[in-house]
Amino acid sequence: MKKLLALFFIGIIQFDIINLAATSSDYVCGQSISAAKFSSSLQDHSARNTATNCSVAECPSSSADDNSCRASSTPCFQYSLNNSSYVCGPAVDCSIFQACDNVTHQCASNTSVCIVDTCCSTRAVCLPLYTLDFCKPGDWSSVGNLIIARYSHTASVVDDGKVLVAGGITSSTSLQSVELFDPLTETWTLINSMNMPRRLHTASTLPDGRILVAGGFHSNTLASTEIYDPLTGNWTRTGDMNFPRYSHEAIVLSNGTVLVVGGTDGVASAHCEMYDPASGNWTVTGDLNNRRYGHTLSLLQNGSVLAVGGYDGSFLNSVELFDPNVEVWTMVQSLNVSRRLHTASLLLNGSVLVVGGRGQSDALSSCELFDIANGTWSLVGSLNNKRYGHTATVLPNGKVMATGGDDYTGNLTKTELYNPSTGNWTIISNSDASRYSHTVSVLRSRKILITGGQLNSSTALSTTLLF
Ligand SMILES: *[C@@H]1O[C@H](CO)[C@@H](O)[C@H](O)[C@H]1NC(C)=O
Ligand SMILES: *[C@@H]1O[C@H](CO)[C@@H](O)[C@H](O)[C@H]1NC(C)=O
Ligand SMILES: *[C@@H]1O[C@H](CO)[C@@H](O)[C@H](O)[C@H]1NC(C)=O
Ligand SMILES: *[C@@H]1O[C@H](CO)[C@@H](O)[C@H](O)[C@H]1NC(C)=O
Ligand SMILES: *[C@@H]1O[C@H](CO)[C@@H](O)[C@H](O)[C@H]1NC(C)=O
Ligand SMILES: *[C@@H]1O[C@H](CO)[C@@H](O)[C@H](O)[C@H]1NC(C)=O
Ligand SMILES: *[C@@H]1O[C@H](CO)[C@@H](O)[C@H](O)[C@H]1NC(C)=O
Ligand SMILES: *[C@@H]1O[C@H](CO)[C@@H](O)[C@H](O)[C@H]1NC(C)=O
Ligand SMILES: *[C@@H]1O[C@H](CO)[C@@H](O)[C@H](O)[C@H]1NC(C)=O
Ligand SMILES: *[C@@H]1O[C@H](CO)[C@@H](O)[C@H](O)[C@H]1NC(C)=O
Ligand SMILES: *[C@@H]1O[C@H](CO)[C@@H](O)[C@H](O)[C@H]1NC(C)=O
Ligand SMILES: *[C@@H]1O[C@H](CO)[C@@H](O)[C@H](O)[C@H]1NC(C)=O
DSSP states (O other): OHHHHHHHHHHHHHHOHHHHHHHTTOOOOOGGGTTOOOOOOSSOOOOOOTTSSOOSOOOSOSSTTOOOOTTOSSSTTEEEETTSOEEEOOOOOGGGSOBOOTTTOOOSSTTEEEEEEOSSOSSOEEEEGGGOEEOOOOOOEEEOOOSSOOBSOEEEEOTTSOEEEEOOEETTEEOOOEEEEETTTTEEEEEOOOSSOOBSOEEEEOTTSOEEEEOOEESEEOOOEEEEETTTTEEEEEOOOSSOOBSOEEEEOTTSOEEEEOOBSSSBOOOEEEEETTTTEEEEEOOOSSOOBSOEEEEOTTSOEEEEOOBSSSBOOOEEEEETTTTEEEEEOOOSSOOBSOEEEEOTTSOEEEEOOBOSSSBOOOEEEEETTTTEEEEEOOOSSOOBSOEEEEOTTSOEEEEOOBOSSSOOOOEEEEETTTTEEEEEEOSOOOOBSOEEEEOTTSOEEEEOOBSSSSOBOOOEEEO
């Protein structure tokens, strides 16, 4: 042990004395390897979560395939063993370790294991077993409850890493209240309320970190919009939209303008408009070809916006693309399956994964992938559980996590993970995360936060879960 620590310190002193002062004792390892204290890193990282006892992060699943150190906020945390197992370890300068035999992956000592993929070296290195914490399966655990149970709210991660939850419904009343989640204490606090109660609204994070909340429903369909400033904690009214709407979608374009698309005011809308954060004005832009709500929007890597499916009185399979240069929507290839209340996730390779949703007669398990190279949709692996009103979140490792949703039985406990390299879904947790119309946020720590939602048509939830 002492030898290893000495090695760490030599590594540090050799390379960066200032860093030693800054990072000393940032790493404290827990239970299984309580003797080891990692105090070093030559990498710039933020894994200094004093709220957790062990900075040696857990992998999200015991499955060898599932190799992301999700709980770590540094990308330098994952080591895969030569036997398809994975461990999480601290970010270190790998040059201070003995190299493995580069062909056999053997270490001289049988108390060391050969670590094949290290972040800071291209060579495989031997690490003593006692310094490693083997991956444990990740799962949902309960954290502090919302003060007010709610669904059809919005959740935004603000610049300081807290999560802002605004509006929604409780007991069939629209909410004006706003709560902030502090990841360090894992608790919620009520903060300044919005100017208007609203549900089924949108929340968009502007380039300067402020949050724009638009439209929604409260007695009437709302055209009003307002902005939360994290620096002052104040909500300020800003320009009204030209069209009141709820169940619309909003997306921040590459230049920081917010594009609001479709929705309903009792009747599905084709209207689109843009918010300029500099002037605070809304400007009408090109209409959709097909009126829709309950659709999805995705910002493609080239700046165009893809609107998929939804509802206009019929379930839609139509898809259209907005070119911001000319502000025109063009129909592109349709989905294989008509759907609303599905999700659309922009994968790391730029393609768009559409998941589940509500179809003509049932919840859907089918999933489709939009290939940006040829503009076509193809069916990929189906969900194990059909669902709509669920969430789908792209994790930092590029996989997509589906949570909750309704399948018309109301017992959708299972969490599934999509692997883009195989095109298949795997159930990664059977823990009870059942709810729909909830939100999911990826925290700075890479943990996943589920907030609120509804259990059935009348019950709003205050529980929040962390994965
Ligand atoms: C840290 O360890 C203490 C004592 O073992 C325990 O009570 C606490 O829950 C742990 N905290 C975390 C975040 O694991
Ligand atoms: C891989 O090797 C480690 C360390 O020797 C061991 O603990 C683990 O059980 C092995 N995993 C498999 C799947 O053999
Ligand atoms: C393994 O190491 C030897 C000696 O350093 C080197 O010559 C050889 O190219 C290495 N092989 C691989 C596959 O890296
Ligand atoms: C490890 O090596 C020591 C010394 O060579 C030997 O006594 C021991 O049995 C070995 N342990 C294993 C698990 O191979
Ligand atoms: C993995 O490494 C161990 C020792 O580090 C070695 O005994 C074993 O043969 C290796 N397995 C593979 C598949 O390379
Ligand atoms: C904004 O917040 C500050 C500090 O909380 C307060 O003093 C100020 O009056 C607020 N401004 C508005 C316009 O509400
Ligand atoms: C914003 O709207 C106001 C009132 O309609 C108008 O006077 C002003 O010129 C607009 N600003 C910009 C930048 O368009
Ligand atoms: C941002 O892009 C939109 C769509 O192309 C355009 O209408 C708007 O003028 C742009 N805003 C700025 C500030 O460049
Ligand atoms: C962006 O990519 C899509 C899909 O490949 C394509 O249809 C569209 O024309 C592109 N937009 C621009 C502005 O190049
Ligand atoms: C488009 O690309 C995808 C994936 O590369 C492929 O499966 C599909 O067959 C292609 N479709 C057409 C019409 O070329
Ligand atoms: C993955 O999904 C495809 C269908 O898209 C299926 O043919 C294949 O068997 C699945 N593979 C696994 C490992 O489940
Ligand atoms: C769903 O849960 C309820 C209550 O927990 C139970 O009565 C019902 O049988 C479950 N339905 C299914 C399909 O599992």
